[in-house]
Amino acid sequence: MTKALLRTGVAAAALMAAMPAMAEEITMIVCGDAMNPVQQKYIDQWVAENEGWTVATEVVGWGQCQDKVTTLAVAGTPVGLAYVGSRTLKEFADYGLIEPIPMTDEEKAAYYPNVVDTVTYEDQQWGVPVAFSTKAFYWNKDLFRAAGLDPETPPKTWAEVIEDAKAITEKTDAAGFGLVAKTFDNTVHQFLHWVYTNNGQVVDAEGNIVLNSPQNLEALQAYKDLVPYSEEGPTAYEQNEVRAIFLDGGVGMMHASISAVSRLKDTQIDWGIANLPLGPEAKGPGTLLITDSLAVFSGTGYEEKAIELAKYITAPAPQEEYDLDQGLTPLRPSAKIDSLVAEHPYWAPYIDGIEFGGPEPLFTDYRGFQNIMIEMVQSVVTGQAEPADALAKADAALKDLK
Structure with a gap:
């Protein structure tokens, strides 16, 4: 998505909204490989x-899904309902x-804490959460023994x-920790794991940029x-690549989603899962809260039914x-x-971190935000900047972006 593309479509979308068509079919785009x-079943x-109504679903691959939804919206021919990243x-x-998509107090209270924040902007909800991801800490017990x-x-x-x-790096052939720093979105995500395990924020409740804080420093x-105890050249690795090194026994610790469990079960590694370790300012277990949502697009004439x-x-x-x-x-x-959780205790860390977790910060230009954060992390990881200087530079850039 680009700002230019969105701007060109606003007028067309407004025109469509002014002339709603009384449709009886809701169109819906779902991201993935299959419905x-x-x-x-629930559709x-x-x-x-709902007599007289039908739902026409279209499955679009992950790589093209977001762009297709956006293109239709800015062209003034929006889909009724779509799966989007929050x-x-x-x-x-x-x-x-x-x-x-207003939520009642009862609806909000039914979710785990902070989940509704992932879809809230200016005190309104703009999507309904439909998929949720948190992270936990993995360690290789064999490497700990060694x-x-x-x-x-x-x-x-x-x-x-x-x-x-440090101990794993110095006493084994493996790296100690899997540090994610590639030019990729999950570099931002992993840094936010650290932010939210130290009582930090990027944007506060009033919408102010607060990146340059003692907690984030x-x-x-x-x-x-x-860096000295991580895989060589962290800027070459994104989350899944670090996970692959861990699965090969080449790194002792990492942050990962629950999907790593199924892969570890096929290895000979003796592994464990725990809450993400905490920084000195932490109030309790934290994690980055990532949701995808169902968004209802304007200009179809059946927005209420889509909601x-x-x-x-x-x-x-x-x-x-x-x-x-x-x-x-x-x-x-x-x-x-x-x-x-009682049957599979490894689920507990994924839930424990929610209470003090935080959302992906919402920016109109999210890619701009992402690029600023990646540059900040990479400049520190490569030794091109000291943490305090990199943080101040990124904070100023985010304020300009905001």
Whole structure:
């Protein structure tokens, strides 16, 4: 998406909104390789309960999905409902391309803490969360043993991570920690893990840029301190590439999503999962909260029915069934989720971090935000800038971007 493309479509979208067509078919774009049967089941139920209405779904691959949704919206021929990354909601909202989707206090309270913040901008919700990702800490117990560390005691603080990474690097053939610093979106994500495990923020509740804070400086300094004990050349690696090194036994610790569990079960590695280690200012377990959402686009003439459909298929019972089917971090607590954690304790860290977690910051130009943050991290990792200077530069750039 580009600002230019969005601007050219605002007038067309406004014209469409002024002349709504009384359609009886809701068009819906779903990102992925195939329509999920759980979601299809509940779409079919909604259609059965709403006489005269149908839903036409189109599955679009991940690489093209967001661009197609955007192109249709700015051309004045919007899809009714679409799966989007929540980080794009502010951009769509600022250009008048999507509808607010108000939530009642009861609806908000049903989610885990801070989840609704991922879709909230100027006190309005602009999407309904439909997929949720959090991160946890993985360690290789075999490498801990080889380094003379207690394999059953993972580090709980950043200082302990650095100390353990140093021991693994010096006493084994592996790197201590998998540091993500490639020119890729999850470089921003991993840095935000550190921000939210030290009571930091990028944007405060009033919308002010607060990147240049003591908490975030401590996070960036920890990055610098880890470089000697990480894989060689961190700027060449994104999250999945670091995970591959971990799966080969080449790195002792990493941050990763729940999907790493299924891959580790196929290895000979003795591994463990814990909460993300905490910085000195932390109030409790934290993590980055990433959601994807269902957004309702303006100008179709059936926006209210599309909102109704979006809420129907993401209601607590359907959404929980979808979360469990897809192996996603659950969006809401329930007795069934408690049972899941009791049966599979490795799920606990993914939920523990939610309470003090934070969202992907919402920017109209999200790619601009992403580039500024990546440049900041890379400048420190490569030794081109000191943490304090890099943080101040990025803070000023974000304020100009805002």
